[in-house]
Amino acid sequence: MSVAKVTEIIAASTVSVEDAVRQGVKRASKTINGIQAVWVKDIKAAVAEGDITEWRCTLKLTFVIKD
Template sequence: MSIARVTEISATSTKSFEDAVQEGIRRASKTVRNIRSAWVKEHQVRVADGEITEYQVNLMVTFVLDD
């Protein structure tokens, strides 16, 4: 039997929501082992002078705990 934990992280990108998700998972993978899935809980943009300057996602990341 496996036991999993879910933790929330926030990631940003100046390119796109997809890039923010990929960067968030890439960074989390450096310190969290056994990541199995992620759910995009929220997404938002930052705007300056009528233009999008940054994309942000809040991810719920699921990982399996070591035995």
């Protein structure tokens, strides 16, 4: 039997939503081992002068807890 844990992070990118998700998972994997899944809980964007300047994603990461 395995036990999983879910943790929530926020990641941002000036490029795209997909890039924010990828960068968030990449950064989290430096300190969290065994990430199995990511759920994009929320997407927001920062706007300046009528243009989107940054995409911000709230992510829930699922990882298995080791014995």
